[in-house]
Amino acid sequence: MEYATFLVGEDLFAIPVALVQEIGKPVEIFPIPGHDPRVAGLVNLRGRTAVALDLRRALLGNLADAIPRRRSKFIVLETTDTLSTEAREMGLDSHRETLVLVADEVQGIVDGQKMEFHPPPAHVSERYVEGVMKVNERLMTLISIPRLVEDLMPHKEDVP
Amino acid sequence: MSSTAEKRFSIFDPAIRFEHREFYERIVSELNGLLPVCNQGESTAVEISENPTEQEQITELMKRVETFSGDLLEVTKKLFDQYYVAKEALHRSILTTTAYNKINTLDRNLLERTCDVRWWALETAFSACLSSYGRAREQARRLSALLSGEEMPSTPDSVVDGDARTSYLDPELLADEEGELPELLDFAPLLRHGELSAFRKRFEAWRAERGPGAPLRRQIEVFSKTLEELETAIRLSCDRLEDIRHSYTLYRDIVLATQDGIVLANANPDTRARVLGLDVSGESWFQKSLETRNGTEYHAQDISASQVETALSLVYATAVREASNENGKGIGAMGVFFDFQDEASLILGEYMPRDASGSPIDGAYSLFTDREGTIIASTDPVCLKAGAVAHLPRGNRCLGLGERKSQYMVFEGVESAIFSACTDGYLDYRGLGWCSHVIVPKSHLFELAAPPEGIGISAEELMDSCIIPEINKQTYLRVQDDKESIQLISLNGIVFASKLGKRGGALGPIFNQITRTGDFVTSRMEDILKEMALGELKLNLQALENFSKQAIDLVDRNLFERAADIRWWATDQYFWNALENPTAENFHKASERLKVINGSYTMYRNIILADDSGNIVACSRTELRNELSKINVSDQSWFQLGMRTARSEEFAVQDVQKSSLEKSKARSLAYSGGVRRGGAREGDSIGVLGTLFDWDTEAGKILATCLPRDASGNSIEGSAAFYTNAKGEVIETTDEMTFPVGSHVELPVLVQRLGKGETASSVFRTGTGSYLLGSSRTKGYREYEGLAWYAHVVRPIGAGKSAE
Numbered sequence: 031m032e033y034a035t036f037l038v039g040e041d042l043f044a045i046p047v048a049l050v051q052e053i054g055k056p057v058e059i060f061p062i063p064g065h066d067p068r069v070a071g072l073v074n075l076r077g078r079t080a081v082a083l084d085l086r087r088a089l090l091g092n093l094a095d096a097i098p099r100r101r102s103k104f105i106v107l108e109t110t111d112t113l114s115t116e117a118r119e120m121g122l123d124s125h126r127e128t129l130v131l132v133a134d135e136v137q138g139i140v141d142g143q144k145m146e147f148h149p150p151p152a153h154v155s156e157r158y159v160e161g162v163m164k165v166n167e168r169l170m171t172l173i174s175i176p177r178l179v180e181d182l183m184p185h186k187e188d189v190p
Numbered sequence: 191m192s193s194t195a196e197k198r199f200s201i202f203d204p205a206i207r208f209e210h211r212e213f214y215e216r217i218v219s220e221l222n223g224l225l226p227v228c229n230q231g232e233s234t235a236v237e238i239s240e241n242p243t244e245q246e247q248i249t250e251l252m253k254r255v256e257t258f259s260g261d262l263l264e265v266t267k268k269l270f271d272q273y274y275v276a277k278e279a280l281h282r283s284i285l286t287t288t289a290y291n292k293i294n295t296l297d298r299n300l301l302e303r304t305c306d307v308r309w310w311a312l313e314t315a316f317s318a319c320l321s322s323y324g325r326a327r328e329q330a331r332r333l334s335a336l337l338s339g340e341e342m343p344s345t346p347d348s349v350v351d352g353d354a355r356t357s358y359l360d361p362e363l364l365a366d367e368e369g370e371l372p373e374l375l376d377f378a379p380l381l382r383h384g385e386l387s388a389f390r391k392r393f394e395a396w397r398a399e400r401g402p403g404a405p406l407r408r409q410i411e412v413f414s415k416t417l418e419e420l421e422t423a424i425r426l427s428c429d430r431l432e433d434i435r436h437s438y439t440l441y442r443d444i445v446l447a448t449q450d451g452i453v454l455a456n457a458n459p460d461t462r463a464r465v466l467g468l469d470v471s472g473e474s475w476f477q478k479s480l481e482t483r484n485g486t487e488y489h490a491q492d493i494s495a496s497q498v499e500t501a502l503s504l505v506y507a508t509a510v511r512e513a514s515n516e517n518g519k520g521i522g523a524m525g526v527f528f529d530f531q532d533e534a535s536l537i538l539g540e541y542m543p544r545d546a547s548g549s550p551i552d553g554a555y556s557l558f559t560d561r562e563g564t565i566i567a568s569t570d571p572v573c574l575k576a577g578a579v580a581h582l583p584r585g586n587r588c589l590g591l592g593e594r595k596s597q598y599m600v601f602e603g604v605e606s607a608i609f610s611a612c613t614d615g616y617l618d619y620r621g622l623g624w625c626s627h628v629i630v631p632k633s634h635l636f637e638l639a640a641p642p643e644g645i646g647i648s649a650e651e652l653m654d655s656c657i658i659p660e661i662n663k664q665t666y667l668r669v670q671d672d673k674e675s676i677q678l679i680s681l682n683g684i685v686f687a688s689k690l691g692k693r694g695g696a697l698g699p700i701f702n703q704i705t706r707t708g709d710f711v712t713s714r715m716e717d718i719l720k721e722m723a724l725g726e727l728k729l730n731l732q733a734l735e736n737f738s739k740q741a742i743d744l745v746d747r748n749l750f751e752r753a754a755d756i757r758w759w760a761t762d763q764y765f766w767n768a769l770e771n772p773t774a775e776n777f778h779k780a781s782e783r784l785k786v787i788n789g790s791y792t793m794y795r796n797i798i799l800a801d802d803s804g805n806i807v808a809c810s811r812t813e814l815r816n817e818l819s820k821i822n823v824s825d826q827s828w829f830q831l832g833m834r835t836a837r838s839e840e841f842a843v844q845d846v847q848k849s850s851l852e853k854s855k856a857r858s859l860a861y862s863g864g865v866r867r868g869g870a871r872e873g874d875s876i877g878v879l880g881t882l883f884d885w886d887t888e889a890g891k892i893l894a895t896c897l898p899r900d901a902s903g904n905s906i907e908g909s910a911a912f913y914t915n916a917k918g919e920v921i922e923t924t925d926e927m928t929f930p931v932g933s934h935v936e937l938p939v940l941v942q943r944l945g946k947g948e949t950a951s952s953v954f955r956t957g958t959g960s961y962l963l964g965s966s967r968t969k970g971y972r973e974y975e976g977l978a979w980y981a982h983v984v985r986p987i988g989a990g991k992s993a994e
Contacts, residue, residue: 032688047688053681055674103678114689139684 031120031142033163035170036105036133038085039094042170043133044140044163045105048117049124049175052106053136056099068182070096070132075106080128088182089158089173097132105131107175125179140165147172157181199274201267204605205636210270210718217266217714220707221259227707228252231683231700238693248697251683255704258676262711265672269665269715273722274636276659280729281635282609283901284736285628286594288541290611291740292556293626295537297616298744299440302751303528304488306438307506309790311524312485314763315430316446317514319423319455320522323448326420327377329413334374336406378452382467386424390417424455431457433871436839437758439972443527445498446510451476453498454522461498468497470525479507479523485516492622493530493566502576504530531576534558534567540743541736542569543630553604553631561623563587573602582627586610589625598632605632638721646953647727647960647987649720655987657730657962658723669715676708727962731951733898734964734983739949741896741911741981742966745889749843750974752793752861752883756841759787760863760879761871765799768808769865769877777807784810795852796882799865802875804829821850823880832862832878838871840864845977846885846921856931857921859885889913889922897924898985908959908986916978918942928958941965941980953987960987 033044034053054075059082061071070084082104086094107129108114113122142163150159158178163170199206201214235248310316373380373389380386397410404410431444435457443465444457451471456462470476475491482488491505505527509520538557542550550569557568559580568574580587583599592614598607609628613621652658653666683701687694759765764783768776784797788810799808804824809815823829826849831842841863849858860882864875893912897905910925914935923929940950947969954963961984968976 034685047685050685053678053685055678116689116691136678136681138681139688 033140033142033172034105035137035140036085036103036131037135037137038089038097038133041090042137042168043085043089044170044172045131045175046117046120046122047139048114048120048122049107050105051108051112051128054104054106056102056104056132059099059132066182067096073104073130075128075130078128080106080130082130082132083178083182085131085133088178089171097134099132102132102134103136105133105136107131123176125175129175129179198278199271201270203274205274205632206270207636207638209638210273213714213718214266214270217711218263220711221263224255224259224704224707227700227703228256231697234696234700238690238696244690247686248683251679251686254679255676258672258679258708259711262669262672262715265665265668266715269718272659272661272665273718273725276662276722277636277725277729279901280726280733281607282596284729284733285607285609285630286596286611287733288736289556289609289626289628290594291736292537292540292628293558293611293613293621293624294616295740295744295747296534296558296624296626297613297621299533299747300490300528300621301616303440303506303526304490305790307508307524307526308485308488310434310444310526311508311510312514312516313430314514315423315426316455316510316524317512317518317521319420319427319446320448320510321512322416322420322423323381323454324521326413326416329409329416330374330377333406333409333413336409337374378450378469379467381424381448381452381454383463383465385467386417386421390414390421393417427455428457428459428462431455432459433761433838433869434758436871437761438754440529440533441526442499442501442503442529445470445525445527447476447523447525449480449520449522456498465498470497473497475505475507475525476523479509479525480520482509482520485511490622491525492560496527498525499527501531504528531567535569538567538569541628541739543634551631551634553602553606553629554634555601555627555629557627557629559587559625559627561588561625566624580627582608582610586627587625591615591621591623601629606630607632607635638725646955649723651987652723652727653720657985657987658726662719662722662726666716666719669712669719673708673712673716676712677705680705680708730962730985731964734962734985735949735951735966736964737896737898737911737983738964738966738981741892741913741983742968742976742979743971744892744896745913745979745981746968746971746974746976748888748892749883749977750971752881753841753843753974755791756861756863756879756881757838759797759881760841760865761838761869763869765808765865765879766867766869766876768799769801770867772801772807780808781810781812781815784808785812793884793888794881795855795858795884798823798851798880798882799877800829800880801877802833807877818851823851826850826860828860828862828880829878832864832880833875835862835864835875836872838863838866843977845915849882851880852882855886857885859883886922890924893922893924893981896981896983898983906985908988909984911981911983914980914982921979928956935982937965937980937982938963941982944980946970946976954984961985962987 032047034047034050035042035044057073059071059073062069068084068088070082073080073082084096086097108124109128110124110126113124145163145165148162150161158173158181160172160174163172201211231252232249235245239245380389393414397414427446434444435441442458443461445453445465446455447453447470451469453465453468453470456465473496475489478489488506488508491507493502493504496503496505505525507523507525510522510524511518512521542556543554545551555568555570555574557574557580558566560566563579565574565576565578565580567576574580583597585597586595586608589595589610589612591612594611596607596609606629610625612625615621653663680701683697687697764780768780780799788794788797797810798806800806800823804822806818806821806823809818828842828844835842841861844860846857846859849860852858860880862878862880865877865879866873867876896911898909899905910929912923912929913921915921918934918937920929920931920933920935923931929935938952938954940952944950944967946967949966951964954961963982963984965980965982968979970976
């Protein structure tokens, strides 16, 4: 399996490429009043409305500074419906709405076969951490989108 | 070099450095290399997928890559245009300012010279000497006439002492005397060095031979006395002129000429034997000086030959008036011979682009021309010989007052740029209409600047600052944007290919190639933009260094004049007379004299005479006399140092500080010189003359002219100029808010370590902001050492809109 890797703050994270629909430049985010600070707001993707998640806050904690938008990257995810058959066969899942992950920088695509996979370390309590991968002495955290979304948006009906 | 033409530098312009042309070609070939890659991508899409949507997606990505590479090609072309235009503009601004500063510095100096000559011509020793000469000549003429029996007495023996207007005559007794003393008829040759005293010996011998009973005894006795007086007066005049020349070291000579154009006294003892008795009646400075109507007028004689000096001379002249009265009748002329060549070479040698070893680069010249384009002085006496017409473009030869011009030309076979500025005078001084030119090889303008080392600013901060022209910043952002776009296209392409699984494998190398090329091209462009920014930074720092140097040089020159003034005034008769004979009347006279001096030299707030125990006995601001007479200054350093001077060439200075002499002023700068018995050149001081220089006003004026300016001549917002003393304390400033007088400024180590006359520049961060700083340490001027002061000029680096 191939992974898209991205930087949040100084840390490296990864998700399966199969979940990525497109990587794009930032567009304007419309904040949702009263919402969880980890949710940056709503964005308009060529007519489609999507929820944007601020990964610094979502992954590094609520108190982290929001990602400065000018230099950020938008990772647009596939929805459960648009997920390819291959991805489904690999047991991957996404969210039923279009989600946008706001990351500091997208690093590139790496081949999972060339990496060592480790299950999440015992002291890590965050449920969205699926495991840790080691490439060239560098560690990156593999995250599970469904669990991240579940943590973030327990009341799915609130989200358009 | 007009700035109006857009896109002046095509990549094929010969001025473009080969490194840049190479770079351009590399970029072009890289970007052109992307086109076949895109074609390949499109055909691969057809091979690997039968799904039209998928094919279209790939084709669209490829099209976008093509668009971006086309874009980048355009940006690259414009990049060099911008780069060279910006460099050209900066150099133009720096070098025309340099040319202007040179002529301005000269003008300021010449203005001081016009004050000098007018003031000195009013010295009583000179008018007395000329009057004495007038009497002697007249008596000689009469005596000669009497002796040869041509003149009959109107009334017998009615001689008035000192005037032989009428006399008794017995023609028979004189018969054998005819032709005995031909000098009486042609008096002028007697003024040659040593002739007068020789003649007096002959005359006395002749007189003795005639015996006491001979006729005209009375007239002859009177004439003998007059001759003695004249000899004394000439000696005194020469002494005073020498004193002046010792005090004001920028003169080669100062001469006093009689109304008929015979040099009576001069200041240079080395040339005295040749100069005294010269007939200068045919010289223009002499004729013009007699045309001046009162003591405020003078004549400046543009560079010309004079018998007085072997070198070409710049002469300031004015009439010496009867009884030293400003409005009196002209009875002679004073001409001061300014050491123009020396002064010009000092000024021309400054601010020249230098190589690593510190000598001016080859092909760089600096010169002054008069309004006809004739070279007055230059840094290269071989290519640019004084007196010849300079081979300059016509447009640069004849400039209007205050005009500045620059253009390219071929000079001595080298493609060069010439920067010219015409004088606009200084204050009320109109100048002589001269121009200053700086010539540098064109290649120097576009030399690749080695990035300044240890400058303390990152390329990113710099790109964000207001130092960088707006257009370059936009290009920088655009390149970064394009870089990002290409990266994203590749990333999406790879995401797309990876989702195609095995079928997508063929697309991988294509997108990798696109990523590589995109990265290479854009990062090289970023590099060159950063290089441009560093080049701009370097030139900006250079400009600030130049400004700070100008600021310290002007203050050094000004203080040199102050040092000259005090040395000269301390020898004035009124002062030593008052101290030797301390009567109320003499002190009053001294005060009146100080008042006259202060009236002509308005850059002083007060001039004070103190006796040897430190009591103030006279001052020019007579209204402060009562207040000041209560102060004893024996514990003040200007007084103590002034007392310690042992020769009239010495003076003392008390650095800028609070003084009890000026309660209303925060800071005073005092100069002092010892007053000696009889105005002698050596000996113990019997009192001290002190001057309180109007430091704040004069220094403030200088600083205001040394602020960095934008293209339209307005000083750049947030910029400031200030002086600090040896302790790092601000002593004068243009920005009382940020760098207030009296505050201590923590300057970069680089600046603290400056040697005499050195300059430095760097990034300078204070609690309130970040600046670019240019600093210069005092160099002194001629024999004047300076006060270990520094001049600093800063401009803010803060992010924000740049001046275009």
